[in-house]
Amino acid sequence: MGIEHSKILARQEVAQGTMAFHIAKPTGFEFRPGQAFEIQLPGTGSETSTEDRVHAFSIVSAPHENELMFATRMRDSVYKRALGAMPVGAALDIDGPFGSLTLHKNLARAAVLIAGGIGITPFMSMLRSAAMRQLPQDLVLLYSNRRPEDAAFLSELQTLEQQYPRFRLKATMTDIAHSAAGWNGDTRTIDGVWLRQAIEGLAEPIFYVAGPPAMVAAMRQILLAAGIDEDDVRSEEFYGY
Numbered sequence: 030m031g032i033e034h035s036k037i038l039a040r041q042e043v044a045q046g047t048m049a050f051h052i053a054k055p056t057g058f059e060f061r062p063g064q065a066f067e068i069q070l071p072g073t074g075s076e077t078s079t080e081d082r083v084h085a086f087s088i089v090s091a092p093h094e095n096e097l098m099f100a101t102r103m104r105d106s107v108y109k110r111a112l113g114a115m116p117v118g119a120a121l122d123i124d125g126p127f128g129s130l131t132l133h134k135n136l137a138r139a140a141v142l143i144a145g146g147i148g149i150t151p152f153m154s155m156l157r158s159a160a161m162r163q164l165p166q167d168l169v170l171l172y173s174n175r176r177p178e179d180a181a182f183l184s185e186l187q188t189l190e191q192q193y194p195r196f197r198l199k200a201t202m203t204d205i206a207h208s209a210a211g212w213n214g215d216t217r218t219i220d221g222v223w224l225r226q227a228i229e230g231l232a233e234p235i236f237y238v239a240g241p242p243a244m245v246a247a248m249r250q251i252l253l254a255a256g257i258d259e260d261d262v263r264s265e266e267f268y269g270y
Contacts, residue, residue: 031124032069032122032123032124033055033058033122033123033124034055034120034122034123035052035053035054035055035097035120035121035122035123036052036053036118036119036120036121037050037051037052037115037116037117037118037119037121038051038052038053038096038117039051039117040117043100043181043182044178044179044180044181044182044183045178045179046102046103046179047100047101047102047103047147047179047181048100048101048103048113049089049098049099049100049181050098050099050100050101050112051096051097051098052096052097052098052099052121052123053096053097054090054094054095054096054097055123058097058123058126059092059126060088060092060125060126061092061126061131062088062091062092062131062132062151062154062155062157062158062159063087063128063130063131063132063151063152063154063155063237064087064088064125064126064127064128064130064131064151064154065085065086065087065088065125065126065127065128065151066085066086066088066097066099066123066124066125066126066127067083067084067085067086067123067124067125068083068084068085068086068099068112068121068122068123069082069083069121069122069123069124070082070083070108070111070112070115070121071119071120071121071122081106081107081108081111082108083108083124084101084108084112086099086100086101086150087099087128087150087151087154087239087265088126088150088151088154089150089153089154089182090154090157091154091157091158091161092154092158093158093161094157097123099150100147100150100181100182101147102146102147128151128265130151130237130239130263130264130265131155132155132159132166132237133235136164136165136166137166137232137233138166138232138233138234138235139166139167139168139169139228139231139232139233139234139235140155140166140167140168140169140234140235140236140237141169141171141227141228141231141234141235141236141237142155142156142168142169142170142171142237142239143170143171143173143219143236143237143238143239143240143248144170144171144172144173144238144239144240145173145174145239145240145241145244145245145248146173146174146179146181146240146241146244147181147240148238148239148240148241148244148245148265149172149180149181149182149239150181150239151239151265152170152237152239153182153185155168156168156170156186156189156193156196157189159193159195159196160189160192160193160196163193163195164195165195166195167195167197167231167232167234168193168195168196168197169196169197169199169227169228169231169234170186170196170197170198170199170200171199171200171201171219171223171224171227172186172198172199172200172201173200173201173203173218173219173240173244174200174201174202174203175202175203175204175207175208176202176204176205176207176208176210176212177202177205177208177210177211177212178208178209178210180200180202183200186198186200199215199223199227200214200215201214201215201216201217201218201219201223202214202215202216203216203217203218219248219251220251221251221254221255224251224252224255225255234261235261235262235263236252236257236261236262236263237263237264238252238262238263238264238265239264239265239266240266241266242266245264245265245266248264249262249264
């Protein structure tokens with residue numbers, strides 16, 4: 030669609046060290062759940078490297094929502110420092126949407142979403158959209174974080190599970206010993222045994238994996254070792270989030 034102008038409407042911390050930005054949705058801006066866009070910061074001249082002025086983010090909001098949202102770990106980089114310093118009302122530019130990590134159209138086949146950390150962002154758009162439409166499709170989310178404090182959108186996902194009968198959330202915290210929050214759920218890493226338990230009874234599931242590159246590579250190996258056809262595995266790696 031080319032460059033579109035927007036502005037920051039609000040911001041909120043959605044996990045420790047993770048900030049969500051609500052931005053204005055340009056007129057006519059259309060996208061599919063799971064797609065991404067680039068956010069270009071203002072006041073960045075040609076002498077600034079592309080890495081310091083432009084960053085790609087998955088779109089957290091669903092297409093039916095009146096605003097756009099993205100979320101990111103607020104790491105110590107030139108771009109993240111500049112983004113974090115921008116006040117509500119500040120202008121920025123959007124380039125997009127792009128990306129093909131979108132849900133398959135055959136609703137008879139289940140979808141298994143596997144997210145590590147900030148890799149949850151494209152799946153939030155998918156799940157918000159599916160819940161609003163009450164799609165007759167089985168959706169299972171395997172969501173791995175170190176601690177509940179690190180798990181962005183966890184409470185929203187728990188609420189979605191109650192509101193959308195076809196959605197099932199299986200979250201795990203792999204470093205609960207260092208958490209100050211209570212947690213009564215799983216604490217194991219995602220392995221072949223847990224995976225097979227999670228997908229039992231699902232109709233011909235297609236798998237979607239998003240997270241840090243090492244996590245995505247490991248999950249692909251686990252899926253293939255479990256006998257999943259590689260044509261039924263789709264993934265997206267998140268660098269530097």
